[in-house]
Amino acid sequence: MTIDEIKKLIKAGNVEEANAAMDKLEEENKQLFEEKKLEGVENKALENKKPEEVIELKKVEKVEDVKNNAKTSYENVFAKILMGRDLDLQDKLKFEEVNNAAYTHQVANQPILIPETTMAGILSLIEEQHPFYGEIRKLNVRGNLTIKQHVSVDAGDAAFVDEGTPATDEKNTFAEITLTGFELAKLVRVSFKLEAMSIPEFISYIQVEIADRVGRTLGNAVFNGTGVKQPKGLLTVLSAQSGTPQVVTTTEVTYQDLTALRSKIASQFAPGIKFYAQSATIWNTLANIVDGNKRPIFIREVVDGGVGTIFGVPVVEDDGVPAGEVVLGNPAAGVVQNTNEPFSIQTERSVVDRETRYQGYTVLDWAVTYTQAFAHLKVTAAAGGTGE
Known part of the structure; x- marks a missing residue:
């Protein structure tokens, strides 16, 4: 040797x-x-x-x-x-x-893989800023991943039967979804002043920069993604269903709208559900809704990452939800993401501009596996209004 x-x-x-x-x-x-x-x-x-x-x-x-x-x-x-x-x-x-x-x-x-500890810090920051995305189930499988999407139970509900009579087999309808992967890239520009930082300070700085830029994209796309050159968002999936069974449409959010929204969540997904809405929607609309006895239904109580509760369910601020609208759901049980290319960074130094450019890159995709785990309160313009 x-x-x-x-x-x-x-x-x-x-x-x-x-x-x-x-x-x-x-x-x-x-x-x-x-x-x-x-x-x-x-x-x-x-x-x-x-x-x-x-x-x-x-x-x-x-x-x-x-x-x-x-x-x-x-x-x-x-x-x-x-x-x-x-x-x-x-x-x-x-x-x-x-x-x-x-x-x-x-x-x-060549791309540089982000350290696991640094990536954990980035994901933690993204989860704080975009809690719905933070709670979806995440996998890391190289290549395409095929998963089952539950569509309906066609037969086989529980029933009383005579002694010795076999129960009817349950028949479910599933659709197959293949998570292929969409490229996500973000460019961060920073001045040469970073070179004067200590390593711990730099790690903290780059975590915040990446989390802010990537988080905004992911936090918005998980709701509103079109499915064209990007993953398909939850609201896009719900609105595409025949008859939109998981969507409540209104011109002004009322107590009855919220009870209707709650009724659309299947019981098996109830543990873990939360209301998601923008800060302005929560404090200008939800916090001012009252029941039949003129009592506010929004209770100011910090619980499970939320700013309060409605019907005992946490209300969470998330800027990815469209303005004025509300999403109720259990993202951990109803959405699966797969990352088939780990997050990496490439660098380029420009002496002329006295800056370093950091290009973050990853390949990922997600899918809604159970639409029954979600409900969308969609606000439309009143009849005869301008819609503005």
Whole structure:
């Protein structure tokens, strides 16, 4: 086995196997050691050591290299690359290990995977700003993913039967949905002043920047996506249903509209449902609705991420819902997203503009699996109105 092969073993973390291979080369190393001493190439500090001791010393150094590489934080490497700082040997090894690509000086030529810890922070920020999107079920399966969408129960509801008579089998109608993937890209421009930041400050800054730009797109598309060059949003799916059974249409939101909205949620999805609406809709409309006894139905009570409750159900602010409208639903039970290309970043430095451009990129898709888990209160213009 050659030295290069042994180095590959060390890089892969196979320390014991590498040490065994080095033992086999011990005789050859002894001879080389003597030759280098005679030629004056070997470090003088090694001249007082025996060849066996030098070999063992090199073994320890290699083991320490592996340990140091394991301790190197990819998050720090990621930050250094984006900030244009030089990487040492251990940083380069960590970069190759995570991205499965040889390090080049021009890292901008290849995408850089965002560290899991950084990505978790980004997703957390997106979930805070866009809670509906934050609660949908998320998968990470490479390539296309086919899932079942429940359409209806055609037969087989529970019924009383005579003794010895078998129950009727339940018959369900399912539609197959294939999540292929839509490209999502966002460009972030920042000045060279970032280079003066510490790594923790930079990580926090880039998380906020990406979460703000990507979050707005995802938070809006999960409701309003057209399905053309982007995933199909929940409201697009509900409005396309024959007879729109999950949609309540009104010209002015009333108490009766909200009870009608609540009635459209199937009982199995009731645990976990929430009202979603823009802040202005909540405080200008929902908070002022009263019941038959002129009592407000909106209770100001911070619970489960919401700002209050209606009928005991949390009311949550989400800017993705159209102005003046309300969505009631259980996103965790009724929407599935698949990311088939992890989020990565490419960088480009412009000396003229004194800025660094960060291009975030991912491929994802989602689908509504149970429309019965949602209801949409749609507000239209009154008859004879301008609609403005």
